[in-house]
Amino acid sequence: MHVHFLDPYRPRPSLVHSLDARVKFILTVAYILTCALTPLGAWPVFILLFSLVLAVEILSELGVRYVLKRSILAAPFVLAALPLIFTVPGSTLVRLPLGSAALNVTVEGVERLVSIAVKSWLSLQAAIIMSASMPFPDLLLAMRAVGMPRLLVAIIGLMWRYLFVLVDEALRLMRARAARSGFSDQEGLKSGGSLAWRARVTGGMAGSLFLRGFERSDRIYTAMLSRGYDGEVRSMPLPAITPSAWLTLLLGLLLLGLLLFLAFLL
Amino acid sequence: MHHSIEVEDLWFAYPDGHPALRGVSLKIEPCEKVALVGPNGAGKSTLILHLNGILTGKARQIKAGGLDVNRQNLGKVRARVGMVFQSPEDQLFSPTVFDDVAFGPLYQGLQPEEVRKRVADALAAVHMADYAGRVSHHLSMGEKKRIAIATVLAMQPEVLVLDEPTAGLDPRARRSLIRLLGDLDITMLVSTHDLHMVKELFPRMIVMDEGCVVADGPTRTLLEDEALLEAHGLEKP
Secondary structure (H helix, E strand, O other), X not given: OOOOOOOOOOOOOOHHHHOOHHHHHHHHHHHHHHHHHOOOOOHXXXXXXXXXXXXXXXXXXXXXXXXXXXXXXXXXXXXXXXXHHHHOOOOEXXXXXXXXXXXXXXXXXXXXXXXXXXXXXXXXXXXXXXXXXXXXXHHHHHHHHOOOOXXXXXXXXXXXXXXXXXXXXXXXXXXXXXXXOOOOOOOOOOOOOOHHHHHHHHHHHHHHHHHHHHHHHHHHHHHHHOOOXXXXXXXXXXXXXXXXXXXXXXXXXXXXXXXXXXXXXX | OOOOEEEEEEEEEOOOOOEEEEEEXXXXXXXXXXXEEOOOOOOHXXXXXXXXXXXXXXXXXXXXXXEEOOOOOHHHHHHHEEEEOOOHHHHOOOOEHHHHHHHHHHHXXXXXXXXXXXXXXXXXXXXXXXXXXXXXXXXXXXXXXXXXXXXHHOOOOOEEEEEOOOOOOOHHHHHHHHHHHHHOOOEEXXXXXXXXXXXXXXXXXXXXXXXXXXXXXXXXXXXXXXXXXXXXXXXXX
């Protein structure tokens, strides 16, 4: 049994899918940058940015629900920004008495929190569309095309390749443990062991997984060396970008630039 | 007296839709030693994983050790069906050999002295009594296989199910493993490609291909049927 469900790529016959991977990558990064640079509380621009990402979602035929469901992943990270509603100085919205002291929820704090939440939510949606609309090797290719260090791209590529191997290995370990987790026929025995004992077993499993990963990396490196690897990552030359892809790229960047300009104008 | 293993009309498809088992039926009597052979992808491992409820396909009936394999009986079934996986790396996940062999008995909630006795007996049964304090990680492949069998014997199962026990062993380790399997007095179902071992050890043989049982009978007769062996990618030993 192998793990397939981790791969976010979903093939669809859509315009977004057929767009050149490099253009998609650049536009996604540009979109995320635009979200990050838009000033706090520029609500009209956030709405425009949202409608933009929504339009791409619909064009991509991935299903708006699919993207929105996955984008909920951003929610826990927003919690990290929660203290902002107390720490940002400004006019008090609500006063929470805490013994002798009190916590003030400020309007500015809430505005900043909501802005950060919206920004991360929008950025994540763009990233989801990008990763779902092209196979991972294309993404690596795009990273290389925009000049990311080759070594870094190679590391990300190897990580992706062996992530599945590692998860498979972990699943097999857990299956072997399940096969021996039996109940005795003797009456009155409490099966399952104590929590501390189970934790120790799990710790042992994690340890052996680490050791195996470590040894595997050694074997992979030896295999690379024996095929002539010398520390330099080489790859095939990239195909040219078509004129229509160039046009999409330019229009996309122009639109995002316009939105950013609008955001600062407001 | 119940059958050790009873499977009737078992169907299973992997989540990607690929059918792995298509109406498998078989019965194994107590103290029988049966070999399960067939090409890669025939469904042998998939079938084996159904015998202790790790996979759950559709079947008219699956019984192991006299118990229905279902959610309520899962714990008891897993204690009665001892499963030895192909890769001992997966089976041995504890820091020391002792911890690994003790896992099953400890999980069952047995008393410490009983656990110690079970571990000692199991290691003695695989002729590895001196290895209790060793680190599993540093053992040879043949030693790991023996320890993997001991981890299951310590649960005192009714049936021993092994997946490819001789794969990856050198001739000496293979020979000593075959001798060990011959000495163990327990019901056994062994999935394997090693037809020499089958000929030597198992009076009965089940041939699977493309998710079906295509032959089930005395090993001696089936191994003479060259047309059958050829049709299912096997070689006469």
